[in-house]
Amino acid sequence: xxxxxxxxxxxxxxxxxxxxxxxxxxxxxxxxxxxxxxxxxxxxxxxxxxxxxxxxxxxxxxxxxxxxxxxxxxxxxxxxxxxxxxxxxxxxxxxxxxxxxxxxxxxxxxxxxxxxxxxxxxxxxxxxxxxxxxxxxxxxxxxxxxxxxxxxxxxxxxxxxxxxxxxxxxxxxxxxxxxxxxxxxxxxxxxxxxxxxxxxxxxxxxxxxxxxxxxxxxxxxxxxxxxxxxxxxxxxxxxxxxxxxxxxxxxxxxxxxxxxxxxxxxxxxxxxxxxxxxxxxxxxxxxxxxxxxxxxxxxxxxxxxxxxxxxxxxxxxxxxxxxxxxxxxxxxx
Numbered sequence: 001x002x003x004x005x006x007x008x009x010x011x012x013x014x015x016x017x018x019x020x021x022x023x024x025x026x027x028x029x030x031x032x033x034x035x036x037x038x039x040x041x042x043x044x045x046x047x048x049x050x051x052x053x054x055x056x057x058x059x060x061x062x063x064x065x066x067x068x069x070x071x072x073x074x075x076x077x078x079x080x081x082x083x084x085x086x087x088x089x090x091x092x093x094x095x096x097x098x099x100x101x102x103x104x105x106x107x108x109x110x111x112x113x114x115x116x117x118x119x120x121x122x123x124x125x126x127x128x129x130x131x132x133x134x135x136x137x138x139x140x141x142x143x144x145x146x147x148x149x150x151x152x153x154x155x156x157x158x159x160x161x162x163x164x165x166x167x168x169x170x171x172x173x174x175x176x177x178x179x180x181x182x183x184x185x186x187x188x189x190x191x192x193x194x195x196x197x198x199x200x201x202x203x204x205x206x207x208x209x210x211x212x213x214x215x216x217x218x219x220x221x222x223x224x225x226x227x228x229x230x231x232x233x234x235x236x237x238x239x240x241x242x243x244x245x246x247x248x249x250x251x252x253x254x255x256x257x258x259x260x261x262x263x264x265x266x267x268x269x270x271x272x273x274x275x276x277x278x279x280x281x282x283x284x285x286x287x288x289x290x291x292x293x294x295x296x297x298x299x300x301x302x303x304x305x306x307x308x309x310x311x312x313x314x315x316x317x318x319x320x321x322x323x324x325x326x327x328x329x330x331x332x333x
Contacts, residue, residue: 006036008092011047011077012069015242017327018061019256026247026274027066027324030074032081033089046084050077070325097270101190101231102153105179106164113144114164115157119177122193122208123152132174139166152192185219186231188212192245196238196255203238205255211236214284221292225299232308233269236261247274250309251291256281263287265294266318269307274321276331 013029035043047065055068069077082088103117120129133146136156144158159167170176177183194200196207215234222228236253237244246252248271252264260281267275279290294317302311313320319331 004037005093006034006090007040008095009033009035009043009047009089011081012066012074014064014066015245015247016064017240017242019240021061022328024061025324025327026242027070028248028272028274029066030069031092032074032078034092035089039085042085043081043089046081049084050080054080066324097272100151100270101233102149102151102155104153104177104183104189106168109157111158113157114159114161115155116159116167116171116178117149118154118156118171119183119189120152120154121177121188121212122191123148124208125154128174129154129176132170132176135170135174136167139163139170151190180229185215185222185228187215187218187222187228187234190231190233191215192233192235192249194237194243200238202241203255204257205238205259205261207236207238207244207253207255211253214287217284217288218291218295221288221295225295227295227299230298230308231269233267249275250307250312251275253287259283261287263290266309266312266320268309273309274324274327275309276318276321277327278318 008031010029010031012027015026017024017026051065051068054072055065056062056071078089102119104119106114106116108114118129125133133154137146140159140163143160143163144156147155147157149155156167171178175182183189191211193207193211196203196205197209211234219228222230232251233249234251235244235246235249237246238255240254242254246254246264248267250265250267250269252267252275253261254264255261260283262277263279263282264275265278267273279286282290294312297315298308298311301315306314312318321327321331
């Protein structure tokens with residue numbers, strides 16, 4: 001009835017690790033229960049104090065909640081949280097993710113106002129996109145809002161019927177990508193990268209400035225394979241701190257050196273499975289050479305509605321990375 005009942009509580013997630021340090025690895029969070037909105041801040045406090053009292057504080061590489069959960073187990077962690085709360089968490093509510101990307105195009109909200117999702121490649125508002133957003137803001141004159149998304153996109157929201165046509169005209173005039181036709185490809189709709197060079201001093205390789213170039217080359221391959229409109233999550237980060245969340249991408253790249261990346265494959269589309277190392281220290285031409293036959297096979301042999309990451313697992317191209325602890329070894333199946 002449009003009433004917020006509460007939140008499922010998760011602990012132990014984190015994607016950062018360190019090259020060649022096998023004590024570090026990415027990890028997906030565990031769902032430990034459900035809490036009411038009024039209890040949420042107390043649950044967070046207890047999660048933090050458990051990490052404070054039992055976490056490894058001797059080395060900053062291991063001083064993470066995810067490693068405390070990994071070392072002691074999520075059931076133990078849940079019991080510690082409940083002990084401090086003074087009551088037990090409710091069983092987690094069932095849920096299912098079917099999509100984790102941004103929406104594109106026009107959607108009418110329950111309030112009768114219009115919202116439009118825009119594709120802003122790698123979140124960099126520049127050139128035509130910058131000019132268009134400025135003119136949209138001028139046109140709305142205090143109405144509606146412009147919001148950034150966690151997938152590096154933009155949403156225009158709260159637009160009245162009277163303003164919708166003018167906003168659409170601006171999007172068309174400045175060729176801002178905002179629907180399936182203008183967003184070009186499934187790869188482009190689902191690419192994410194960290195800022196990397198030259199902004200971030202931790203980066204070993206390019207990410208934000210380079211991924212669109214790589215995707216453009218891959219689009220030519222997917223077009224030939226008949227899968228250009230299939231949504232495939234591709235992400236790149238300049239270092240293993242993983243700000244671009246590459247470990248949860250169907251195709252993930254983590255920088256090793258300028259122009260060189262470790263390549264990971266096989267995460268699922270909605271984020272329930274990590275990917276698996278497939279090739280080390282590869283450059284652009286090697287990436288194209290590796291992915292071309294995989295895209296071709298996917299185009300010819302995929303099952304109905306099968307995602308690329310799931311296809312790679314089913315065809316045994318890579319083994320499923322169910323647990324982050326297997327990050328440095330071949331997962332056992």
